[in-house]
Amino acid sequence: MCELEGLGYRGKALELLRGADCSVGDILEISSRGRVYEGILMPRFGAGAAIIVKLKSGYNIGIEVTDMVEIKRLGRGAKPAFVAPLLPKQNPALPHVVIMSTGGTIASRVDYRTGAVRSAMSANDLLGVVPELADIARVETEFVFSIYSEDFCQRDWSELALRVAKRVEEGVDGVVIAHGTDTMAYTSAALSFALQGLPVPVILVGAQRSSDRPSSDAATNLIGAVRAAGEAPFAGVGLAMHESISDAAIVVHRGTKVRKCHTSRRDTFQSVNGLPFAVVEDRVVMLSEHYQRRDPSRRLVLRQKFSDAVVLVKFYPGFDPSVIDFYVAQGMRGIVLEGSGLGHVSRVCFESIGRAIDRGVVVGLASQCVGGRVNMNVYDTGRDLLGLGVVAFEDMLAETGLVKLMWALGQTDDTRQVVELLRADVAGEYSCCTLLREGSLHYRGGL
Amino acid sequence: MSKVVVDYEKLGLKVGLEIHQQLSVNSKLFCSCLPELFKEDPEITFLRRLRPTQSELGQVDPAAYFEFQKGVRILYEASRRSSCLVEMDEEPPHAINMDAVEVVLMASLMMNMQPVDEVHVMRKTVIDGSNTTGFQRTAIIALDGWIVVGNKTIPMQAASLEEDAARKIGTQDEGKTIRYRIDRLGIPLIEVATAPVIYSPKEAQEVAFAIGKILRDTSRVMRGLGTIRQDLNVSLSKGALIEIKGVQDLELISTVVEYEVQRQLGLLDVKEELYRRGIIPDVLKAESIDVTGVFRDTKSKILRKAVDKNQKVFAVKLLGFAGLTGRELAPNFRFGTELSDRAKFWGRVGGIFHTDEVLATYGITPQEIVMLQTAVQADKGDAVVFVADTAENAQDALKAVVDRAQEACLGIPQETRTAKDDGTTRYMRPRPGAARMYPETDIAPQPISAEFVNKVQTHLPESAEKKLCRLGKQYSLNEKLAKQLIDSEYLGLFEETAKSSGVSASTIAAFLTETIKALQREGIDTSQVTEEQIGGIFRAVGLGELAKEAIADVFSWLSKNEGKTVQDAVAVLGFEMFTEAELKIVVERIVASNKEQIEKRGKNAFGMLMGVVMREVRGKASPDIVAKLLKEAEAAQS
Incomplete structure (x- = not known):
């Protein structure tokens, strides 16, 4: 496939451009309808067939391809490259923090030549773009992956956990992981289970606006994350993002109790059923009283295996229970049901659920309500489900429950042990009591 | 400073125009919010920092980087009616407003431009806080046209559709927080650019006027102060290319x-x-010296206040600049003003002092001046510039002053300047380097189909000539009045009012052209009266609630009393019309008291009586009714 095809041109446009021996970045002269346009050939994304040129003024326009269009190449274009900025000087007296990059908006920038958003920034680039980091920590960067967060899978969690464990064992004061926001809360849950007894903070961080735009939230988030990784008194997996739509405070949520709640806002991440660890401005202020303290002498226990034979199934009115049978037939070993209210699914599902459990499939039940705790003893339906052997997920988020079941099945094949693991509080995913917040469901950084 | 006769052609003057005007459409360019401003306290505020990003060439805009390093923050103010998450940069833009595209297309076709086949929205980096995103979204709709102004064909480079920027409201925390209101952000703007082929100041104004008229002819642009803005690119062959932003008044x-x-x-x-x-530049050193001691016991109010606040006075010597800082470059505008503007921008100071001005005006004594000169080792041939502020701001300011002085040795620095109401311009920022324009990846390319273009083409507004002819026929207006109407802002209002108010077309036309101009000369701010209010005045006349003679008075009153109605004006000014019964009493009284005269003059008394009655009831009664009642009263007498 030639370059032009790869960059979106096809049909008549492709033919014409090839005929004139043009490639993207070249300077062209295009005649159409009695007018002559001069500009740089740009790539084409998505639908449409027009030829895109960048005019001298910097504007792009599209020129429709008709029989009357003529193209002449005036010159080969220079291909501008991203110039890595100078890295700031490091201060050896500051805490040692490793920033790992995995991709996503925080590490993406527009390719000026093509206009596409690419996960192109290495952690090093980030440091160059946010030189203030050098005043907070002795920053080292490490490239892990460059993938969109929706493309993450269990294998990637394992790999990431291994990489983090290696650096933690080397004695760093904290780790920051730049991550796409879409599934960042799943990864934070996965790392929470995989990295047990962490001696230092491991902080995931993302951005809702790409870091090549002046208004990006990436820098503020990153500064907050690095400060938390280097200075915070807690150890464990956290997730740092904006507290509000202002570029002010950054909230560090607990890795197992956080959800992406808005498609686009900067303060999209909210703690659910629990207090965030801390809020970061010029310094780290703890919000939660229940946390493991930073202790460099503690030994990390790495348990990075995850099963991929687990599904999350959302219950809804009219739900067809044969969906459950299907998954069992597919060889799934765990099913998380997202039930209604206090933790219910229709009685028509009981038979399928019972059959699944009889075959050794572990079935957990979380609520599809945004907040609150599952309690299956209030109504008959709940009691009957418990009777079938369904595990109540208490106040654990459904996504966290899904990741936990994947993890538990990665640790052991023994169903009884899996159920035991599910019932235990491994990484702060359960809280013993559901606290009432003043006024409403809302409090700082949470729902 | 007297006006000098200048041979602009010999100087190689070249002017290019960029005219921006807000479009009159129902919503903003990239969301459904209302394109309107609010005056109340904001419902929502939020704080942001904009970070300079690298251009394609790996460069960072120095002015932007400076602001950022100083920790400048922006406090945005919003109302729910005029802004949603899109303006707050909390949500990607929605699809482009096709009504706005249509208006720009219409104007482009009227200027003989060629529409592009596909519209691509671009991001133009603007980092002063006026856009929450840090860039302005803009797209070319059409290219390469021409208009005729006088006998000359003026080539038109492009017509673009842009989002308007947020409004700067003020600064706080010693300039470290800038407040912007985002109500205006996202209002669609048309930008029309001419080639730099305008060769005299007068011609620049004529071309701007001609473009403005074409835009008005679309009847889809907003009116009034703040809705139109002209940018000028001015260059002389021996001078520099200067970009002047934001001339609001065409005149x-x-x-x-x-x-x-x-x-x-x-x-x-x-x-x-x-x-x-x-x-030469090298002899000018940016070594500012703390001279706070000189002014320890100063009687100068400004310096006293600063010293009392524990601020510092810093001074710098400009070697060999004596007499030059005071050199007048334009009315009330000296070379010292250029230095001061730079100091304000880079040092966030309120202003500077220099030894070419009469410092006694500020209460600074000759003795203090001598001490100052000694402190910086300046002699008679040098100028001394000094400033009172925090040490950091004062030093930044004086560094900027020396930079500007160094540039003066080399000629004219290329700058972006902003226009003041008196016609002078002030330093705004360095001219941006290579155009930092990159694609708005959140918005798909928008094809402009041949059918769409044809539809707009067949519904173009009528040309000025056709309009002139039609106005003559339809409303029996003479050519002069019709021409004036076409040139005025009120043609649409005229036609609407002439059709619906029941007042004669020539009365309305004369008011909307000659009377309004006369009122403007008297200092009435006519832009304060809305078209809706003017229509109301004529409706009142048509209904007999207001006399024709009172129109100008009601108009003037409304211009000074914002938010009031025509009825308020009539009540306050005492223009309620006499009822026929009330009028009859007045007429009968006057007839009775002039009995002798009536007998003496006979039929000729009518004119005299008419005069007496009208003197008493002018503006409150129609002369026709007075005449009728007078005749009845006379008949009853005889």
């Missing part, structure tokens, strides 16, 4: 160009003079 364009030419000529003189004095 000011020729003055702005004249003053800019004067400023450039003046700066060329300064350069020559510095050359004669042997001053």
